[in-house]
Amino acid sequence: MVFERVHTPVKDANKSPPKAPICGIFMDFVTASHRQKGRNQALKQRTRSTKLLRLIDLDFSFTFSLLDLLPVNEYDMYIRNFGKKNTKQAYVQYNEDNVERNIQTEEIETREVWTQHPGESTVVSGGGENRAISDATIVPKIDTPRLSNFLRAACQVIAVLLEEDRVASEPNWNLRAQDNTLFFSDSSSQLNTSLPFLQNRKVSCLHASKVQRQTMVSVHDLPEKTSSNQLDKRCILCVWDIWQPSSPQKVLICESKVTCCCFSPFKAFLLFAGTVHGSVVVWDLREDSRIHHYVKLNNCFWTFRTSTFSTDGILTSVNHRSPLQAIEPVSTSVYKKQNFVLSPFSTQEEVSGLSFHIASLDESGVLNVWVVVELPKADIAGSISDLGLIPGGRIKLVHSSVIQLNNSLSRKDTAFGGTAQTLNVKFLPSDPNHFIVGTDMGLISHGARQDLGVSPKLFKPQQNGLRPVKVNVIDFSPFGEPIFLAGCSDGSIRLHQLTSEYPLMQWNNSTNGQAITGLQWSLTRPAVFLVQDDTSNIYIWDLLESDLAPVAKQPVSPDKLVVMTVMGEPEKTNSSFLALVLARTSGNIDIQYLNRKWSSPVEDEQKRLRLLLQEAL
Template identity: 65%
Template sequence: MFQKQGRAENTKEPWADANDSTSRTPVCGIFVDFATASHRQKSRSQALKQKTRSTKLLRLIDLDFSFTFSLLDLPPVNEYDMYIRNFGKKNTKQAYVQYNEDNVERDIQTEDIETREVWTQHPGEGTVVSGGSEEKDFSDVTVVPKIDTPRLSNFLRAACQVVAVLLEEDRLAAGPSWIPRAQDKALNISDSSSQLNTSLPFLQSRKVSCLHASRVQRQTVVSVHDLPEKAFAPSLDSRHLLCVWDIWQPSGPQKVLICESKVTCCCFSPLKAFLLFAGTVHGSVVVWDLREDSRIHHYVRLSSCFWAFRTPTFSTDGILTSVNHRSPLQAIEPVATSAYKKQSFVLSPFSTQEEMAGLSFHIASLDESGVLNVWAGCSDGSIRLHQLTSERPIMQWDNSTSGRSVTSLQWSPTRPAVFLVQDDASRIYVWDLLENDLGPVAQQPISPDKLVAMTIVGEPEKTSGSFVALVLARTSGTVDIQNLKRRWTTPAADEHSQLHLLLQK
């Protein structure tokens, strides 16, 4: 029986033995670390002593807030330094580096300094009391001044024009003697007026027969004067005069031209107003080059002043050809061909570069035996507006001048819907097609000094602040400048489109 029990005990699972051995392990005692406990006790007592000491010292120590000092002192930065700091090195890169080994020679741009040694002695012991090294003749070095003559001439010409205009303003402010008080009042169609000085000795008792304004130089006007009624100077009494005026300098003409025969019409060159063409009663065309030096022309002393009278540069007199005129000329105009040959109706022998430079152009002249295709004003007083593509007029106004003949018609250079008409009764009519397309909007009679000729000048390039001046020649030989009112000079915003719609009706 003991054997059976022993076998039974031997047949138990091994995990059962392990549990039994654990349960039978004896309980051991707790380990105490006296060194750690002693260290903690010493640290606690030391901290308590420091706290007690700090508490006692805190009662004796107090902070002094009256003493201050700056930790950082940064001066202000100006705008230029801030800009250089932010953008000075922006979009830059190092292109190359030059070392001292490569920079063997260095160029200088200073002039050579010329020196000379001298000496003196005082008091002198002999006859020679001064001396020095050998003197160098500085005049041996030829100095060529750098002068740009064309540029200097252009500058002086522009500066002289400005000075001349300022002097004219001073003269007008002082009250010029050639303007009579009766002429100071402006006409009803103008805001202000002025007068050219036609009381010069060589212009006295000469009537004005023709006026022409340059389309390039807006302030330039040409007046044609007939023979004098009274003898004045033998060299001028038998010659007709042409005066080139600047309306900003009315005290005297810029150029005075002489012609042997009577001038019936004139015009300037198209692109640059340095040539003046004139048609005569004998059928000849006369040309003056205004760029010529005045010293090659004839000078006449008049009233302690010398005046240069320019003779023609070229004339068609004596050229007997089939195309030359044999009757008085009635009109002469420059014909500037277009830069695009396809749009030009003129068969030009000149190149495009010559024509665009203003040195080559055509001149069209018409005599009284020729055929005129387009008439603007008629002898019965009717006015017709034509278009080149149609033989019939677009618009026609009959009896607008009460049957008086139309002698001149001038289109406004600043407003396409405004034009002025002159009749043989010394009356001016102002037309504004946008305001009234049936008749003139204003009339101005000129009396007792009747009107002989008129022309108009203006600045179409300036849309705001532009001026339009009417130049009037009287029977007495005087020339007036009437500045038209703003209502007829300032264009509307859509004036071209309104006029186009009016003409299409």
């Protein structure tokens, strides 16, 4: 763009002479640049719209019919063609469909009502729309836990009453028990072992539940004379309620010979057993009986429960290769925790439910610890990974750890050579981290699951004999004291404290040299324990009455004693009982209810026992 500027001179005498005119050319580049950018942008938009219009095609959004004419029938077509002029249509009813019927039933009055279950409020039902809210059924608030406790207690009482009626009608098998009442018992009863599947079977093991005091299990070996019957080739376990002795509550079968067993520590619905083949088996007593075998015997159907889980399906590297000697739950005691003067360990937090372990010990010194796992849902088709789990089962064992006890049992501590054999194991009730193991050399090993530095490592007798002695049985005090009893094959009984290597007390001639085969603390009195020897004698010890010899002795004959266990209720001070369960060589099982002298707690008995033990230090 070119601009020309012209100046016209003005004559003025007072001003200076005019200057020469100035001419030049100016170009506006800014405006030109904006104009060029606008053209380029418009060209791009036009090109883009052209390309998009090629890609965009119209589609049907919705359709509708402008005319929808139904077909005309012949009559309408005739009327349309004939016309409506000078015509009239009329209809006549001949009353052919007017049929009368006579009925005799009266009309039923109905009313609509509603209900809700379970009720979320006090109003759980009501009438129709015209029914007032106040007319609705108002259910009072129910204390569900209290009702459950009442029903549980009432059912137990009714079951016991029905059992008494059954015993009164069929007293043959129970009358013999009254004749076998021992002198230290107030009364006795007998379990009905005359059932067809228990004939000619000897009882090899008895175990009582620590939480359900009336529940126990008996292990019956193979019959002496086997037959083609499949039951005769299996070991049988019977779960009993001693208040209902006419028949077992549950009947279990096992393919292998059972050497030891125990209940779950908090609820007696799980039963664990060890076999001679080194396997650990579990029965879940809550399972539906329809998934198990049943047999008709003497016009009565019996359900024989197979094991829910067996470690036979686990890898051999973590399983036992020797017969099992003991199986014990690893959990804190169900008794009330107290801080005792003699206790060197702090109590741990109590576990509940299925949060516990099971320990199994074989004769070669391998102590396996298993975790009890409850599956959230049962699979009736079975499990692909858990080969030891029965179809429909929910309980299984997971291997947790292994402890080689032979590493801590050295023969240099004794004068005898060879390899030590482990016989039994017990866990300290107040602290299950600590355990003791009895051997065939008179030594008792002390160990811990989480701490290797325990003291003392071995518990020894006061003097060593000329021959090895087996520690046949050991038992911790159930009242929280860190003391335990040990019964040996030479007839000696040792009372050990967990912090001392040598026993506080030792009795060598209490059984006249007969081997101790059974030993157990009383569940109602802290200073009383019961002993069994291999010549069918029972001894009662009361340390407050005499700490030198037993206060009572009872030979059991002619049907000799095989194994025993102790049952009782220490929590019920007013109605506590102490029962001694005895299995005979004939297969009979007697229950001896000890008299009040041995079962009723004595005032300050635990304090007096503690003073006696402190004096023996």
